[in-house]
Each structure stands twice: as structure tokens, then as C-alpha cells.
Amino acid sequence: MVVRKIKKYVYAQRDYYDLKKIFPDASYTSISDRGNFIVRTAIAPDSLGSIYDIEFQGGVDYKSTVYLYKPFSYKDNLNEFPHYYRFDESKQALELCLYFPGEYNSKMQYKNTIVPWAMEWLYFFEHFMITGTWFGKEIQHNNGETHDSI
Numbered sequence: 001m002v003v004r005k006i007k008k009y010v011y012a013q014r015d016y017y018d019l020k021k022i023f024p025d026a027s028y029t030s031i032s033d034r035g036n037f038i039v040r041t042a043i044a045p046d047s048l049g050s051i052y053d054i055e056f057q058g059g060v061d062y063k064s065t066v067y068l069y070k071p072f073s074y075k076d077n078l079n080e081f082p083h084y085y086r087f088d089e090s091k092q093a094l095e096l097c098l099y100f101p102g103e104y105n106s107k108m109q110y111k112n113t114i115v116p117w118a119m120e121w122l123y124f125f126e127h128f129m130i131t132g133t134w135f136g137k138e139i140q141h142n143n144g145e146t147h148d149s150i
Helices: 002-022 114-131
Strands: 028-031 037-043 052-058 065-069 084-088 093-096 138-140 146-148
Touching: 002 028, 002 037, 002 052, 037 114, 052 114, 065 114
Parallel strands: none
Antiparallel strands: 028 037, 037 052, 052 065, 065 093, 084 093, 138 146
16 A cells, blocks of 8 residues: 555656646646645647646546636536536636546556647637537546546
């Protein structure tokens, strides 16, 4: 059990420093003594895309999570909005649905998984805002709702 926690701590450190390299202009970064981290930055899905305020969270005690902060373009009707887990009232942000439970683990590097999955999610989000159709991969959740699993 202790060895597993140490490995998760090492993986979290790696991911935190990778994110700081990828996003050197991040507006906020933090890592705790326990290896839990937050990196908040502005990203665009491609060179022509809009810029979005995103927060990456992860570490020893938390699942890997990505939040999309307001303001972002949506019609204020989250019932019609696709592919997110929940709207976090305290953050005023969407928790993005990037992977199905079990599809990601802490051994996998953020820079090769979570970051490109978030970029792809934003790419499909921009197309959804224009067309009203989600063109990304989908997976059926246990509650019967269809969510994105990139």
C-alpha cells in the first residue's frame, strides 16, 4: 500500500512538471506536499480555435479531472449540453468527461492522455456549438446517458 502511494506521488510529480513545461504561462499552479496538483491555463484546441480557461487537477488523492471555466459559449441550458460529468457551482465550471472509469490510470502520462483528450474535447465542443451535433467518440454510462470517452 505504501509503495503504491509512493508511485502515485512520483507519477503526480511527473505530471505536474510536464504540465508546467507544456503551459509555461499558466495563470495558476500548485502542488501539495502530498502530490496533489492544480494547473490552470488558457488553451485552444487548434490554431484557429477559441481560447478556453481550463484547470487540470490530479495527484495522489484525486482522480484526474479537467474543468472548463465560464465564460464559455453555451446557451445557459446545461440539459442540452453534451459530454460533461457535472457543473461545479463553487467553481462555476464544467467537469469534462474525457475518459471512462478504468480507461485512465496514474501510470499514464498527462501529456500523452489528459492534455490531448482535453484539446480534442474542446475541438468537438466548438463544432457542437456550430452544428448542435457532437462528433466525438461516445460511450454509454451506467445511468443511460451518453458521454464522451476520447
